[in-house]
Amino acid sequence: MAGKNDKTGKVLTMETLNPNIKIMQYAVRGPIVARATQLEKELEKGAKKHFEKVVRANIGDCHATGQKPMTFIRQVVALCTYPDLLMKNPDFPADAKEHAKKLLAGCKGGSIGSYSASSGIDVIRKDIAAYITNRDGHPSDPEDIHLSTGASDGIKSILSLVLTGKLGKDRAGIMIPVPQYPLYTAAIAEFNAFAIPYYLDEDNHWGLDLKELKRAIDTARPECKPRAIVVINPGNPTGQVLTRENIEGIIKFAKQERLFILADEVYQHNVYAAGSKFFSFKKILMELGAGYNNMELASFMSASKGFMGECGYRGGYCEVLNLDPDVKLQYLKSISAKLCPPISGQIVIDVVVSPPKPDDPSYKLFQEEKTEVLSQLAKKAALVTKTFNSIEGVKCNEVQGAMYAFPRIFLPEKAIQAAKEKNQSPDSFYCFQLLEETGICTVPGSGFGEKPGTYHFRTTILPPLAEIEKLLKTFSEFHLKFMKQYK
Numbered sequence: 001m002a003g004k005n006d007k008t009g010k011v012l013t014m015e016t017l018n019p020n021i022k023i024m025q026y027a028v029r030g031p032i033v034a035r036a037t038q039l040e041k042e043l044e045k046g047a048k049k050h051f052e053k054v055v056r057a058n059i060g061d062c063h064a065t066g067q068k069p070m071t072f073i074r075q076v077v078a079l080c081t082y083p084d085l086l087m088k089n090p091d092f093p094a095d096a097k098e099h100a101k102k103l104l105a106g107c108k109g110g111s112i113g114s115y116s117a118s119s120g121i122d123v124i125r126k127d128i129a130a131y132i133t134n135r136d137g138h139p140s141d142p143e144d145i146h147l148s149t150g151a152s153d154g155i156k157s158i159l160s161l162v163l164t165g166k167l168g169k170d171r172a173g174i175m176i177p178v179p180q181y182p183l184y185t186a187a188i189a190e191f192n193a194f195a196i197p198y199y200l201d202e203d204n205h206w207g208l209d210l211k212e213l214k215r216a217i218d219t220a221r222p223e224c225k226p227r228a229i230v231v232i233n234p235g236n237p238t239g240q241v242l243t244r245e246n247i248e249g250i251i252k253f254a255k256q257e258r259l260f261i262l263a264d265e266v267y268q269h270n271v272y273a274a275g276s277k278f279f280s281f282k283k284i285l286m287e288l289g290a291g292y293n294n295m296e297l298a299s300f301m302s303a304s305k306g307f308m309g310e311c312g313y314r315g316g317y318c319e320v321l322n323l324d325p326d327v328k329l330q331y332l333k334s335i336s337a338k339l340c341p342p343i344s345g346q347i348v349i350d351v352v353v354s355p356p357k358p359d360d361p362s363y364k365l366f367q368e369e370k371t372e373v374l375s376q377l378a379k380k381a382a383l384v385t386k387t388f389n390s391i392e393g394v395k396c397n398e399v400q401g402a403m404y405a406f407p408r409i410f411l412p413e414k415a416i417q418a419a420k421e422k423n424q425s426p427d428s429f430y431c432f433q434l435l436e437e438t439g440i441c442t443v444p445g446s447g448f449g450e451k452p453g454t455y456h457f458r459t460t461i462l463p464p465l466a467e468i469e470k471l472l473k474t475f476s477e478f479h480l481k482f483m484k485q486y487k
């Protein structure tokens with residue numbers, strides 16, 4: 001059928017473009033962010049607004065909001081990048097030089113300009129396995145470790161393994177939390193798989209309710225072949241940290257339903273609330289023992305989050321357990337077609353998993369910098385939770401971990417109607433007004449999914465403390481004005 005754009009002579013028009021790309025959405029960089037960029041340009045040109053600058057609270061990009069890089073990470077990266085510094089520059093500490101030499105020895109030709117093996121540099125895979133062994137108290141095999149271009153790439157590689165290659169009711173069903181980090185819905189759309197949403201329980205600290213998992217899979221079964229379950233812990237956008245019991249329940253559910261588990265654990269260093277503790281899925285799987293410790297599990301980690309926040313290096317890895325040996329060969333083949341993840345990203349993740357030890361010259365500074373970042377985040381998590389809950393018409397679960405708050409906003413009927421007239425979801429309408437009036441850029445809850453009839457937004461807790469304090473005050477004034485206007 002001739003499309004309306006065929007006259008352009010383009011091979012690709014909106015009619016011929018892969019439909020999976022057209023339906024794919026990624027709210028974290030959606031229309032509201034485009035508007036924020038436009039506002040910044042208008043401000044630069046001298047336009048008068050109610051605010052002096054746009055506050056980007058929409059994306060978990062630590063360095064973009066002012067966080068300083070960890071000195072030791074950058075020293076090792078610098079030395080690996082320009083090895084002449086090893087000989088010529090006395091300013092670098094001895095342990096940074098030793099670390100760089102060890103990594104360079106693992107690079108082909110001693111240069112980070114060469115490709116590595118597709119699963120990453122061997123010595124780094126060993127360091128990661130040692131980190132996991134130490135974290136969980138259960139051995140990790142370097143052969144199960146595969147580095148990736150950020151966690152995103154690792155997640156997509158594993159998701160592509162569980163696809164069925166079929167359409168309609170035979171498509172792969174992937175269970176995803178709602179609210180979820182939109183990489184999952186975007187990848188599922190791109191792969192033409194079927195998303196099986198399960199709702200996190202807002203009234204129970206965004207925990208996972210096993211009855212809800214069962215409801216979700218039973219509802220979806222006529223539509224797809226359920227193959228995998230995704231769990232994000234600590235949660236994005238919800239900021240919850242799952243209890244050990246909750247994780248046990250999920251593993252048992254996955255076993256009963258024969259599901260591959262994808263454990264997104266990129267925020268494993270970001271746990272703040274008293275009484276909250278990070279348990280890896282691997283650890284619990286091992287401790288459940290026979291019948292469980294042979295289940296297929298992929299767990300993901302990233303250089304982008306934690307205390308390092310090095311998103312731009314695109315470092316990440318996954319530990320993949322219990323693959324059928326033939327499937328493992330196919331997996332290795334599939335990642336080999338991408339050659340290898342960036343070597344500089346691999347270096348960053350190596351420093352994260354094998355930081356300076358207590359007797360090393362860089363130990364003290366490393367610990368000071370790490371503690372400063374994490375303690376500031378903990379302060380901001382507590383402040384944000386407390387302040388949101390003090391505002392009428394806003395309710396927020398405790399930010400136990402990760403880098404976000406996901407408050408619920410109770411919008412008046414008149415605001416919901418006004419949104420409908422503008423063809424916007426009520427929370428988009430609210431977030432757009434917040435941006436226009438205050439310069440605060442957040443992401444509407446609808447971009448992550450939410451229970452029908454509930455409205456939320458996501459804000460990061462990344463801007464510096466003084467800026468967050470100001471942001472919360474401005475937000476509170478905006479919210480009360482908005483509620484009065486639409487009462």
Ligand SMILES: Cc1ncc(COP(=O)(O)O)c(C=O)c1O
Pocket residue numbers: 060149150151152153181183232236264266301302303304311314315316
């Ligand atoms: C839950 C979750 N998983 C994965 C990622 C992707 O991280 P990366 O930068 O390592 O690709 C993010 C990024 O925000 C995230 O929040």
